[in-house]
Amino acid sequence: MSTRTADRLVRDLESICGERNVFWREEDTLVFEYDAGFDRRPPLAVAVPKNTDEIARCVRAARDAGVAVVPRGAGTGLSGGTIACGDAVVISTARLRTIHEIDAVSRVAVVDPGVPNLEVSAAARPHGLFFAPDPASQRVSTIGGNIGTNAGGPHALRYGSMVDHVLAVEMVLPDGEVAVFGGVAPDLPGYDCVPLIVGSEGTLGIVTKAWLRLLPLPEDVRTFLAEFPDVRSGARAASAIIARGIVPAAMEMLDRTTIRAVNAAFDVHLSEDAGSMLLVEVEGLREETGSATSAIVALCEDEGARGVRVAETQAERELLWKARKLGYPALARIKPNSYIHDAVVPRSKLPDVLDSVNAIADRYGYTVANMFHIGDGNLHPLLLFDLREDTIEGVMEASAEILKVAIESGGALSGEHGIGLEKNHFMFWVYGPEDLEAMQRARSAFDPDGAMNPGKIFPGGDTCAAIPTERIKRGLAEGMWI
Amino acid sequence: MDLAIYQLEGMVPSRSQRPSDTATLARGIGEANETNSSIVVWGGGTRIGVGNAPARYDIAIDLRDLSGIVEHSPADLVCTVRGGTTVAALAAELARAGQRWPVDVADPERATIGGTIASAAPSPSRLRHQHVRDWVIGCTAVLGDGTVARAGGRVVKNVTGYDLARLYSGTFGTLAVLAEVSLKLSAIDEAVRAFRVDESAYEDLRHLPLDSLVLTTGHTRGLYVRVAGLAAAVERVSRELARYHATEIASVAWDQTVHPSTDAADLTRASVPPWRERGSIAQTVARRLGHAAQRATYHAGAEGALRPEGSARTGPSSRLALER
Structure with a gap:
């Protein structure tokens, strides 16, 4: 794109949003280069409109200039969905917060x-x-x-x-x-x-x-932790609970690596000799929560649970959830870099899939932390590494193997983080050309020019090719596919 | 072949197809596309009259032979079925494992799974279980040119590409034909009880954990509720309902009362926000339509259906929205 076109677009955006709400200098757009994932790429400019009308006018201005648009919220995404590929303009919704x-x-x-x-x-x-x-x-x-x-x-x-x-x-x-x-x-x-x-x-x-x-709001909430000797027994218990038709409000697994990191960061005093824990919450009427709790505890004991710790107070319950929700930052104490996955697998396959995931991490020599939504089969194995010593190629390769195990078990690439530019090349591991074409038709009904967040979800495009990991992932997606 | 059984609004197709596998279905649709023929897709026909009459109608595609359960994985609380499977047939299979697909339809022996999803069938228990599409996790669909395309998968949480399976729900076969669908399941409730309660209770009932709430006018006029779940919980909620002069009714009577008649081509269906229109829902709907309702059924959380008084027209049942 010519500098003149870019300059004119910036001036148009400034006239719509005000000069204070448009960023284009390198030092100002720096924080918009990345999300909470791994990749980064500078946008052409960032506009922060104040309402629907200004957003609409920004979109029209970008379209008239032939520039793609990337919507952005808080930038906490994990799959590169808000990274501006191909000299796109970022439109932030930060000022629409009523x-x-x-x-x-x-x-x-x-x-x-x-x-x-x-x-x-x-x-x-x-x-x-x-x-x-x-x-x-x-x-x-x-x-x-x-x-x-x-x-x-x-x-x-x-x-x-x-x-x-x-x-x-x-x-x-x-x-x-x-x-x-x-x-x-x-x-x-x-x-x-x-x-x-x-x-x-x-x-x-x-x-x-x-x-x-x-x-x-539910009438009653009960939160408890069941401690297991290892990951496999915890995973077996989770599978057994679902197989019994019991669907708790939440059921999370924490492995030993996670337990230790969480203990170090928060005052939760989880048992450090446990191999894994299930953090379970049941909600509903008192009769339901009581009945579900007894049934779940019995199933956990059947699979070798060594103890159950019940959150007796609201404060204790909040502490357990705080430890869970801030657990990923806690893991940064172990290694400076991490790579999180989001694959989903059938819940009956959890024990075997977790064994395979941990074996892959071992083989590549990475510490793996597992803290995830085991109840719906949504894995979040976190590979911990140090980029000063490890190569990103190795991390990507181990990650691709993990995705492959999940897909082969009948699973999906992502449960809640999205495909973004992180996993788009792996889409053809799950879908055939006709399946992707049907999705593309739906997209074209809205965006025939492909100007909205290009380079995301769909495999095969080159919009984000300037990002180094894209080449690696593309190579792995094509190379490992049989 | 008696094509009259596929008659719609006086229109009779010139051909019909009754495929029993996805490939045959896809070939039929592809050929229809090449000859520029228009298709109406049939399941059990219980919701075929909803919406406008087709502008053209060359081929009826009857999916009732595209039936059967492809896979039921009780330990995963999911299953995959062919679109023409009846709701009753699926329920019978799932019940063997103590499970169900929590969508109630008016005529489960006739209604198919594909048709229930494609027509976004209103279920009285939407109050508790929400929309039918929220119990669909994947599909194999045939598009208008005969392309067979999958979306979603067999896991309960998924954001791997566009969620086309949910999009197809409520599109009445105008975007795709559902050849196979994967469904999320739940355990069968330990106890289910239904009651007729005093109409003045409507406001208060908002605060009780009900499975269903249905308001009707006409000869079955009343406020009907159903409670389901763990026996001890159902027992306590039932005791609370006693305050509203609750009389228990049998499940057969419940079914006959809460579903608007399925052969009613003269039904008007209206969507209203949950709980908003209170006890006067039928009158409100009728007022907006400009005539009195002879009989109305309103599912809290779903839609209202009413039969205008003196209506003898055989036109399609119309739809309107009272509020966004």
Whole structure:
């Protein structure tokens, strides 16, 4: 792109958003180069509009200049979904952070895309309601970003991910038009594109407002930890609980590496000689939580659980969850760099898949930490390494092997982080050309020019080829495919 | 072949197909596409009258032979079935493992899984289990040109590409035909009890953990609720319902009461936000339509259906939204 085109676009964006809200100098765009994942790439410019109208005008200005657009929330994504490939403009929703309405009768929150996830539940709580999706990043990650990646969190086990909780969205389309999809009333005439938009990772448009489902706060909550001698016995217990038809509100596994890191970072005093732990939460009526707790504890004991620690107070419960949700930063004490996975596997396959994952990490010589949503089969093995000693190629290769094990067990590449540019080349491990073509047709209905968040989700494109790990991953995806 | 059974709004197709495997279905659709023929996809026909009449109607594709359970993995709480499998047939198979697909339909012996999803069938228990699409985790679909395309998978949490399986729900076969679907399952409730309660209870009931709430007018006029779950919990909620002059009703009576009649081409269906319209839902719907409802059924969390008084038209059942 010519410098003149870029300059003119920056001036247009400045006239829309004000000079203070457009960044284009290298030192100003630096923080927009990356997300919480591994890759980085500088955007052409960053615009921070204040409302739907300004977003729409920014999108039109970019389109007129022939420049692609990348929507961005808090930048906590883990799959490179908000990284601007190919000289794109980042449009941030950071200034749209109003909670417009809590409708306690129909149980709906109407919010801006830049509202942090946790603030929705905080606003709903006085009405006896809560917002169920609770990604670990929920203190900062935004509703718009949560919609983009179909975020989940521990409680997605019982309540489902974002797609189950978004009733409607207002969206700026790639041509700058504004449209509303879905509604508070269900099954409106016409297509309901909400489930297509949720999880589309910003490739269809920029969500500028969302109508979210709220749920009544449960009457009773019980939280407990079951301690196991090793990972396999904990995984067997989790499989047995699901096989019995018991679906807790949340069920998380922590392995020994994680337990030690969490103990060092927080005052939780988890037993360090445990090989694994299940952190289980059950919610509902008192009779249900009591019955589920007894059944789960019995199944854990059948699989060799050595002890069960019950959170007796709200403070203890909050401490356990804080340890879980801030567990990843705690792991940075072990090694400076890490690479997290998000594959999902059938729950009956958990014990074998975990064995294979740990064996792969061993073979490559990486420390692996497992802290994840075991109840829905959503693995988060975290490879810990030190880039001063280890090569990124090795990490990527081990990661590809882990993904392959998950896919071969009948699983999926991502449960809640999204595909982004991190896993797009692996998509053809899961889908054939016809399957991807059907998705591409849906995309083209919204974005025929491919100007919204290019280079994400779909395999094969070269938009992000300037990012070094892209070449490595592409090579691995093609090389390991039989 | 009696093509009259596929009659819609007085339109009779010139051909019909009844494929029993995905490849045959795809070939049929591909050929129809090449000859520019228009298709109406049939399951059990229980929701075929919803929405507008087709503009053209050349071929009826009947999916009832594309049936059977492909895989049920009880330990994973998921299964994969062919689109033409009836809701009752699936329920019978799942019950052997103590499991169910928690979507209630008016006529489970006729309604197919594919049709239930494609027509976003309103289930009284949406109050508790939400939309039918939230229990669909993947599909094999045939697109309008005969392309066979999968989406989603067989795991319960998934953001690997676009969630086309959920998108297809409620599109009435206009985007794709569901050849196979993978479903998320739940355990069968230990206890289920249904009651007729005083209509004045409507406001209060919002705060009880109910499985279903249905308001009807006409000869079955009343407020009906169902409670389901663990026996001890159902027992306590049932005791709380006693305050509202609850009379218990049998499950057969529940089924007959809560579903609007399926052969009603003269039904008007309306979507309303949950809980918003209170006890006057039927009157409100009727007022907006400009005539009195003879009989109305309203599923909290789903939709209302009403039969306008004196209606004798055989036109398609229309849909309208009262509020976004």
